[in-house]
Amino acid sequence: MAELTDLGRIHAMMFWDQNTMMPPNGAAARADHSATLEVISHTKLIDPEIGRLLDALEPWAADEDPDSDAVRLLAAVRRDHEKAARVPTELAAEMSHADALGQQAWQEARAASDFSLFRDALERHIELRHRYVACFEPAEHPYDILLDDFEPELTTAELKPLFANLRDDLVALVAETAGDDGQDRNNGVFSGPFEVVDQRRAVMDVLEAVGFDADGWRLDPAPHPFAQSLGPSDIRITTRYYLNDFGVAHFSALHEFGHGLYEAGIAPELARSPLGQPVSLGIHESQSRLWENVVGRSRPFCGWVLPMLREHLGPGIPAGVDADAFYRAVNSVQRSLIRVDADETTYNLHIILRFELELAMIEGTLAVDDLPAAWDEGMQRLLGVEVPDAAQGVLQDVHWGAGLFGYFPTYTLGNLIAAQLWTRLQLDLPEIEAELGRGELAPLRDWLREHIHRHGRKFPPRELLERVTGDTLRPEPFLAYLRAKLADAGAV
Amino acid sequence: MAELTDLGRIHAMMFWDQNTMMPPNGAAARADHSATLEVISHTKLIDPEIGRLLDALEPWAADEDPDSDAVRLLAAVRRDHEKAARVPTELAAEMSHADALGQQAWQEARAASDFSLFRDALERHIELRHRYVACFEPAEHPYDILLDDFEPELTTAELKPLFANLRDDLVALVAETAGDDGQDRNNGVFSGPFEVVDQRRAVMDVLEAVGFDADGWRLDPAPHPFAQSLGPSDIRITTRYYLNDFGVAHFSALHEFGHGLYEAGIAPELARSPLGQPVSLGIHESQSRLWENVVGRSRPFCGWVLPMLREHLGPGIPAGVDADAFYRAVNSVQRSLIRVDADETTYNLHIILRFELELAMIEGTLAVDDLPAAWDEGMQRLLGVEVPDAAQGVLQDVHWGAGLFGYFPTYTLGNLIAAQLWTRLQLDLPEIEAELGRGELAPLRDWLREHIHRHGRKFPPRELLERVTGDTLRPEPFLAYLRAKLADAGAV
Numbered sequence: 002m003a004e005l006t007d008l009g010r011i012h013a014m015m016f017w018d019q020n021t022m023m024p025p026n027g028a029a030a031r032a033d034h035s036a037t038l039e040v041i042s043h044t045k046l047i048d049p050e051i052g053r054l055l056d057a058l059e060p061w062a063a064d065e066d067p068d069s070d071a072v073r074l075l076a077a078v079r080r081d082h083e084k085a086a087r088v089p090t091e092l093a094a095e096m097s098h099a100d101a102l103g104q105q106a107w108q109e110a111r112a113a114s115d116f117s118l119f120r121d122a123l124e125r126h127i128e129l130r131h132r133y134v135a136c137f138e139p140a141e142h143p144y145d146i147l148l149d150d151f152e153p154e155l156t157t158a159e160l161k162p163l164f165a166n167l168r169d170d171l172v173a174l175v176a177e178t179a180g181d182d183g184q185d186r187n188n189g190v191f192s193g194p195f196e197v198v199d200q201r202r203a204v205m206d207v208l209e210a211v212g213f214d215a216d217g218w219r220l221d222p223a224p225h226p227f228a229q230s231l232g233p234s235d236i237r238i239t240t241r242y243y244l245n246d247f248g249v250a251h252f253s254a255l256h257e258f259g260h261g262l263y264e265a266g267i268a269p270e271l272a273r274s275p276l277g278q279p280v281s282l283g284i285h286e287s288q289s290r291l292w293e294n295v296v297g298r299s300r301p302f303c304g305w306v307l308p309m310l311r312e313h314l315g316p317g318i319p320a321g322v323d324a325d326a327f328y329r330a331v332n333s334v335q336r337s338l339i340r341v342d343a344d345e346t347t348y349n350l351h352i353i354l355r356f357e358l359e360l361a362m363i364e365g366t367l368a369v370d371d372l373p374a375a376w377d378e379g380m381q382r383l384l385g386v387e388v389p390d391a392a393q394g395v396l397q398d399v400h401w402g403a404g405l406f407g408y409f410p411t412y413t414l415g416n417l418i419a420a421q422l423w424t425r426l427q428l429d430l431p432e433i434e435a436e437l438g439r440g441e442l443a444p445l446r447d448w449l450r451e452h453i454h455r456h457g458r459k460f461p462p463r464e465l466l467e468r469v470t471g472d473t474l475r476p477e478p479f480l481a482y483l484r485a486k487l488a489d490a491g492a493v
Numbered sequence: 494m495a496e497l498t499d500l501g502r503i504h505a506m507m508f509w510d511q512n513t514m515m516p517p518n519g520a521a522a523r524a525d526h527s528a529t530l531e532v533i534s535h536t537k538l539i540d541p542e543i544g545r546l547l548d549a550l551e552p553w554a555a556d557e558d559p560d561s562d563a564v565r566l567l568a569a570v571r572r573d574h575e576k577a578a579r580v581p582t583e584l585a586a587e588m589s590h591a592d593a594l595g596q597q598a599w600q601e602a603r604a605a606s607d608f609s610l611f612r613d614a615l616e617r618h619i620e621l622r623h624r625y626v627a628c629f630e631p632a633e634h635p636y637d638i639l640l641d642d643f644e645p646e647l648t649t650a651e652l653k654p655l656f657a658n659l660r661d662d663l664v665a666l667v668a669e670t671a672g673d674d675g676q677d678r679n680n681g682v683f684s685g686p687f688e689v690v691d692q693r694r695a696v697m698d699v700l701e702a703v704g705f706d707a708d709g710w711r712l713d714p715a716p717h718p719f720a721q722s723l724g725p726s727d728i729r730i731t732t733r734y735y736l737n738d739f740g741v742a743h744f745s746a747l748h749e750f751g752h753g754l755y756e757a758g759i760a761p762e763l764a765r766s767p768l769g770q771p772v773s774l775g776i777h778e779s780q781s782r783l784w785e786n787v788v789g790r791s792r793p794f795c796g797w798v799l800p801m802l803r804e805h806l807g808p809g810i811p812a813g814v815d816a817d818a819f820y821r822a823v824n825s826v827q828r829s830l831i832r833v834d835a836d837e838t839t840y841n842l843h844i845i846l847r848f849e850l851e852l853a854m855i856e857g858t859l860a861v862d863d864l865p866a867a868w869d870e871g872m873q874r875l876l877g878v879e880v881p882d883a884a885q886g887v888l889q890d891v892h893w894g895a896g897l898f899g900y901f902p903t904y905t906l907g908n909l910i911a912a913q914l915w916t917r918l919q920l921d922l923p924e925i926e927a928e929l930g931r932g933e934l935a936p937l938r939d940w941l942r943e944h945i946h947r948h949g950r951k952f953p954p955r956e957l958l959e960r961v962t963g964d965t966l967r968p969e970p971f972l973a974y975l976r977a978k979l980a981d982a983g984a985v
Contacts, residue, residue: 007529010522011503018506022514023727026709030502030724033765037499041533217518232522235515273525 002078003273008042013229017237021221032101043093047086055079070276073459077275080153087136096129100404107402114392116373119402124369126404127362144363147407151282152414153461157360159474160410167413167476168353172383174484175347178334178492186342188330191248193317197222200242203313204254207306211255211292211442212262213238225399226253228289230264233272237261247314248331252293259292260285262446266454281462282408286415287422288453294345294416295423295482296445300489301438303328332490336384338393346483346492347384349416354379355398355409363406418466420479422453425470494570495765500534505721509729513713524593535585539578547571562768565951569767572645579628588621592896599894606884608865611894616861618896619854636855639899643774644906645953649852651966652902659905659968660845664875666976667839670826670984678834680822683740685809689714692734695805696746699798703784703934705730705750709757717891718745720781722756725764729753739806740823744785751784752777754938758946773954774900778907779914780945786837786908787915787974788937792981793930795820824982828876830885838975838984839876841908846871847890847901855898910958912971914945917962 012035019031058075065072103122110119134143142157149155185192205213205220213220216234223239230236238257243249263279271277279285296302304324311318322330337343340351358375361367367375376395377388388394400408427433430444437445452469466474487493504527511523550567557564595614602611626635634649641647677684697705697712705712708726715731722728730749735741755771763769771777788794796816803810814822829835832843850867853859859867868887869880880886892900919925922936929937944961958966979985 003525004529004532007526011507011526011530014510014526015503015506018510022711023723024707024709024711026706027724027727030727030764033495034499034503034506034724037496038503040496214518215516217516219514219516231515232519232526235519235522272522 002074002275005042005045006273006275006277008038008045009278010231012038012042014231016227017229017231020223020225020227021237021239036097039097043085043090046082049086051078051082052086055082070271070459074274074276077458081275084137084150088133089136092129092132092136096133096404099125099129103402103404104399107396107399111392111396114390114396116391116395119396120369120372123372123401126401126406127369129404130363130406144360144407147363148410149407151408151411153281154463155283155414155474160356161360163417163474163476164353164356164410164413167349167417167480168383170476170480171346171350171353174480174487175334175336175350175384178346178487179336180333180492182336184333184335186246186335187248188326188333190318190322190327190330191246191251193247193314194244195247195314195317197242197244199313199315199317200247200250203247203310204240204250206309206313207251208254208258210309210440211258212446213258217265218261220254226257228257228260228264230261230278233265233267233269233277236265247310247317251310252297252331255297256289256293259289262292262449263288263454266446266450267457268455271455271457271459276457276459278458280456280458280460280465282411283414283418284453284462284465286411287418288415288449290415291419291422291449295419296437298328298331298345298486299434299437300324300328301434303331305438305440329490329492332486332492334487334492336386338380338386338388339397345416346487349413350383352409352413354383355400356413359401359406359409414474417474417476417479420482421466421470421472421474422449423482424478425452425472494566494767497534497537498765498767498769500530500537501770502723504530504534506723508719509721509723512715512717512719513729513731528589531589535577535582538574541578543570543574544578547574562763562951566766566768569950573767576629576642580625581628584621584624584628588625588896591617591621595894595896596891599888599891603884603888606882606888608883608887611888612861612864615864615893618893618898619861621896622855622898636852636899639855640902641899643900643903645773646955647775647906647966652848653852655909655966655968656845656848656902656905659841659909659972660875662968662972663838663842663845666972666979667826667828667842667876670838670979671828672825672984674828676825676827678738678825678827679740680818680825682810682814682819682822683738683743685739685806686736687739687806687809689734689736691805691807691809692739692742695739695802696732696742698801698805699743700746700750702801702932703747703750704754704938710753712746718749720749720752720756722753722770725757725759725761725769728757739802739809743802744789744823747789748781748785751781754784754941755780755946758938758942759949760947763947763949763951768949768951770950772948772950772952772957774903775906775910776945776954776957778903779910780907780941782907783911783914783941787911788929790820790823790837790978791926791929792816792820793926795823797930797932821982821984824978824984826979826984828878830872830878830880831889837908838979841905842875844901844905846875847892848905851893851898851901906966909966909968909971912974913958913962913964913966914941915974916970917944917964 015031015035015038023031055075055078062072062075099122103126106119106122110116130147131143134146137146140146144157148157148160208220209215218236218238221237221239222241224241226239226241228236228238238254238261240250240254240257263285267277307324307327332345334344334346336347340348343351354376358367358372358379362369362372373391373395380386380388380394426448430436430448433445436442453465456465460468463474466472484493507523507527507530515523547567547570554564554567591614595618598611598614602608622639623635626638629638632638636649640649640652700712701707710728710730713729713731714733716733718731718733720728720730730746730753732742732746732749755777759769799816799819824837826836826838828839832840835843846868850859850864850871854861854864865883865887872878872880872886918940922940925937945957948957952960955966958964976985
């Protein structure tokens with residue numbers, strides 16, 4: 002299991018390198034290396050000897066504390082082993098091949114803004130997902146099997162009403178709060194232009210103040226920001242720099258910092274085991290969203306960070322922008338076409354649309370050829386925007402190209418969970434607002450490490466959430482948090 | 494075999510990352526990852542099934558063209574498989590553990606300039622090398638077994654007289670040509686100071702002019718410059734920048750470019766096989782030394798490159814330095830303490846001393862405790878310099894700390910082979926001097942690819958040299974080349 006964990010870390014390094022350092026012509030050889038590592042990992046994971054060992058340990062585990070690391074480790078190993086063993090190697094290879102081809106088709110389709118160049122790859126993905134689902138014990142809903150890969154144990158039956166309610170509330174909230182279509186993003190406070198070198202200095206200053214440690218972390222530019230952990234003390238985060246929008250670098254750096262801090266905070270004794278990783282994408286995203294939005298867009302944090310940004314960005318931030326204007330700016334609401342550019346209020350509507358569409362495709366109620374029209378209709382219905390072309394519409398995200406179905410919902414789960422955690426955290430840390438205002442982040446980091454990070458994958462996400470908050474997954478805390486902030490920021 | 498090759502490339506990536514990018518605290522986890530990959534590679538390589546397949550293919554191979562890729566591939570696989578299978582896994586693990594500990598002991602000893610902190614680690618290395626040697630069929634000399642890991646098929650019996658002759662000629666040549674002890678390195682033409690950013694621009698301009706392709710190469714700073722190939726089109730080279738010595742960046746970049754070009758030039762059809770790598774350290778070093786010294790320190794290249802350097806380094810290069818003065822400066826001879834700082838003429842004496850000492854340690858005629866005195870005596874005898882302390886003497890190189898015995902000679906082999914190749918190349922490319930003077934490097938690159946690079950590991954080094962030059966390994970071409978240049982550069 003330690004070896005398997007090591008191979009996972011090596012894969013993380015290869016991903017990081019490919020997306021930050023690798024010269025473009027290195028891609029072909031890298032694909033071979035990656036496939037080789039994949040085969041070796043898969044072969045180790047499905048080794049029947051693991052199943053025999055797990056069975057042999059069952060009587061022993063029955064007498065142990067069910068909350069001990071060892072018993073939870075056995076559960077995680079069994080889950081990984083059995084899931085992997087159910088999928089025939091040929092199907093896994095077909096899927097991984099289709100993922101590579103699908104991304105290529107998607108890239109070409111997006112460049113040409115032509116969905117027809119992508120439809121065959123998408124149809125193939127759907128077909129392969131059905132074959133994948135058929136490898137498992139029948140679930141209540143085929144989509145459950147896909148979801149479980151990213152958010153263990155969550156079901157479609159739970160998710161559908163949750164997202165439907167959230168959708169209806171958000172549509173109403175956006176109608177109430179959205180600014181003019183012509184308004185600048187973040188009210189123009191980040192419009193610059195700002196030199197990349199100044200942006201980097203500002204981002205690094207903020208990161209080091211919130212907990213980035215140069216002895217164990219790196220920050221690099223990447224076209225699509227991400228975080229990877231190559232080890233408990235080797236955290237690589239990335240951001241991107243737009244000359245005319247410092248907000249992208251600032252908030253994506255805080256976002257990836259949240260991901261990195263989760264990985265850095267896993268208990269050292271779990272690090273080289275299958276428990277030594279984030280438990281789900283939803284929980285992972287709750288950490289990034291908490292730093293990006295709940296902290297990064299809070300009134301006290303905005304007040305504390307503004308002078309630090311000014312130091313590096315100088316007069317690029319208009320002189321008239323005070324802490325209150327800054328806070329209002331970064332919480333302004335605007336209908337938009339592109340998910341990754343969306344503000345905190347509209348963001349989840351982009352996700353819910355994707356969830357509804359991919360669910361319908363898996364259910365067979367939406368044909369691949371009807372997807373673009375359904376997309377455009379959904380954008381109109383949920384966000385009130387007209388989609389001008391496929392590149393800015395149905396082709397904007399790589400996920401479906403890469404065969405990722407059941408992945409999108411975790412973004413919104415992260416937002417909901419972050420709000421639920423924050424509700425609990427405020428009870429434990431009554432001074433947290435004042436501390437944010439002084440840039441004192443250690444209490445927050447410690448709370449997150451103690452309650453979330455250190456456990457790694459020990460507790461499944463539902464159990465973890467209940468242990469920490471005493472609550473089940475629900476949208477109300479997020480909606481309450483958002484309404485309160487929009488009111489405070491004068492958007493309502 | 495393709496998988497094994499992939500694993501080797503992944504290891505190269507990890508090495509590159511560790512030495513250029515990794516945050517310092519990442520080292521502990523990286524050691525685990527590296528050990529895991531090592532075990533997986535070793536297990537694959539010693540798989541008895543490989544031996545059975547090789548045996549089964551023998552009758553088939555007997556009827557094939559002995560110079561075909563397939564037949565040569567079988568020979569390379571047999572060599573790798575049998576060498577690896579002879580060494581018990583426990584001994585391999587002990588050696589790799591001792592290598593790590595030895596490097597640590599060496600680091601501490603060098604920092605304290607205290608050989609006694611290193612002697613136990615060194616004695617352990619010698620003992621382990623004897624156990625390693627005992628795993629193989631007895632060779633004429635135990636050192637042969639060690640040498641073979643770096644320079645296949647070369648013997649101590651060949652090397653001893655070769656190096657003894659070279660030593661005597663070089664001692665005489667240094668006596669004839671060495672400048673004053675107080676003279677600036679490179680006559681001060683590179684003393685600057687030069688900003689790192691200007692140095693990097695100058696280095697990149699030169700590299701791109703000689704054949705560095707940004708789509709398939711990277712250049713990064715590293716404390717100890719090296720080159721790694723992560724794939725045929727993913728070549729990573731490094732250099733280092735000293736504010737007061739641009740010569741270090743310039744010549745180490747040309748040196749690593751030579752290594753990188755070798756790896757980039759291996760025939761694509763061999764790339765993902767055990768033949769798809771450089772055949773020996775000596776041949777590898779012949780490529781780096783050829784670019785660094787034979788090309789980089791030639792009169793025509795110096796004349797061509799000087800204006801390019803001036804463009805970025807400006808008045809840091811004294812105005813009075815013309816092409817002739819520049820050429821003379823980079824070929825000045827000076828007795829010095831440190832191998833990596835040595836000029837082309839004195840360099841091999843540093844190597845020959847190390848060879849003599851490590852050979853004596855392996856033979857048992859030199860006790861570990863007597864090494865420092867033997868070192869100091871040798872430096873006096875060969876280079877006429879007084880060693881002030883162990884840090885600038887016997888402790889200056891990491892190699893012995895890392896358990897590398899039989900490695901040092903390959904540096905000098907590279908110099909000798911580079912001169913032999915150049916002798917041949919001048920016959921094939923009669924215009925080469927004029928081309929260097931115009932910065933036309935394509936004919937040279939093509940010649941090297943055709944005669945050396947594309948073959949990868951197909952021909953053992955001795956055979957390769959004979960195929961290309963019709964000659965056997967000998968020092969005369971190097972000595973003739975060096976004497977001619979020193980005369981031309983006014984050093985004699």
